Amino acid sequence: MKKYTSILSVILFFFIHSNSWAQPAESFVKVNVAPEKTDWVYKPNEKVKFAVSITKNDIELPNVAVRYEVGPEMMPPVKTENVVLKNGTTVIDGGTLKEAGFLRCRVVASYEGKEYSGLATAAFSPDAIQSTTNEPEDFWTFWQKAKAEASKIPLDARVRLLPERCTEKVNVYEVNIQNYKPGTRLFGIVCVPKAPGKYPALLHVPGAGVRGYYGDVNTAEKGVITLQIGIHGVPVTLDASVYNNLSAGALDGYPNYNLDDKDRYYYKRVYLGCVRAVDFIFNLPEFDGNNIVVMGGSQGGALSIVTAALDNRIKGLVAFYPALCDLTGYLHGRAGGWPHLFSASNLSFNNTSQKIETSKYYDIVNFARHLNVPGFYSWGYNDVTCPPTSMYAAYNVITAPKTLFLAEETGHWTYPEQWEKAYDFALKLLKK
Incomplete structure (x- = not known):
């Protein structure tokens, strides 16, 4: 019990005194993006697919218009597209990287006049980054x-x-x-x-x-x-x-x-x-x-x-x-x-x-x-x-x-x- 209390105390301390470290607030509409590999790690030249779902109350929203972009993190995108998710889900072909690094997919959904975004970043041999x-x-x-x-x-x-x-x-x-x-x-x-x-x-x-x-x-x-x-x-x-x-x-x-x-x-x-x-x-x-x-x-x-x-x-x-x-x-x-x-x-x-x-x-x-x-x-x-x-x-x-x-x-x-x-x-x- 003493250890549990100590952990809760330090977590509370950091959540109160460092806003940038706290988990972001939940969004009304969620744009869920994730690489299909469970560990998010790929080898150079291995193809990445990003699974996307747009949900409200944890239920997929039909006929949502989205735009997405894919490219090395923090760099200009190498692929962009606008699509309509008829069933609230899709799979994006993210391509690959030829060397160690990170490939990011960012998705922006439009719903009832407001935009919601989500992203995911696939790792390519991160331990080899120099x-x-x-x-x-x-x-x-x-x-x-x-x-x-x-x-x-x-x-x-x-x-x-x-x-x-x-x-x-x-x-x-x-x-x-x-x-x-x-x-x-x-x-x-x-x-x-x-x-x-x-x-x-x-x-x-x-x-x-x-x-x-x-x-x-x-x-x-x-x-x-x-x-x-x-x-x-x-x-x-x-x-x-x-x-x-x-x-x-x-x-x-x-x-x-x-x-x-x-x-x-x-x-x-x-x-x-x-x-x-x-x-x-x-x-x-x-x-x-x-x-x-x-x-x-x-x-x-x-x-x-x-x-x-x-x-x-x-x-x-x-x-x-x-x-x-x-x-x-x-x-x-x-x-x-x-x-x-x-x-x-x-x-x-x-x-x-x-x-x-x-x-x-x-x-x-x-x-x-x-x-x-x-x-x-x-x-x-x-x-x-x-x-x-x-x-x-x-x-x-x-x-x-x-x-x-x-x-x-x-x-x-x-x-x-x-x-x-x-x-x-x-x-x-x-x-x-």
């Missing part, structure tokens, strides 16, 4: 130097108790520490068990965007120190309107900031900030001094990999659909990772040799090569934010122990079962 980026010769030297320079900056930790968030078992604090240069701050919420003792720690690294944070109180009540950080150098307990204004103003498009300079690119402060967060945890008197896991999804999935690669104090990681993987994929005619720096819509201002070179120092593929600790990874094939091609490009270079839990039909969201397995994995590493 990255398009390469690791610069000075990649590791660059980051070791950056870490060394940041370590000389005093943490100057400032902690403020948040009584309204505390519980009988946990104290909750807003914390801010000095990041990679004097005057640059990193803000977060740390939750510490009240009972005397030494505890393991879980570091939550954030998905993309600008928002406040509440703190993972539920996990802390199970005897784990939790630290949930923001990345933008602003307090994480402000009114939501502040974050909305920043998102629409000063921080709009932050993943592109200073991309032409590897020493000034926006994510340098972010990646180093994750290491500084680990420094803070190791300075907590309640920390057991050894057991720490990092966890996140999307941008946070990327940061989990980065943190574990850069900091050998991390004992393991959990990464859901990691972003920032194989960013140069678009320059090679296939999908690249979020934030899609070199996609067609961004190519006009990012397609320079300097920006391409800078991206290599921040590409998750190159951090994944340096992982030495066990990791739990999970994603789906239908993700249009972090394309599976990009994620496999990173996953396939990992030589450390790794576990991949696939939920093929998911997009940029998770099922409770994914979190159950992830939490079990983290608890074992934390010896809880």
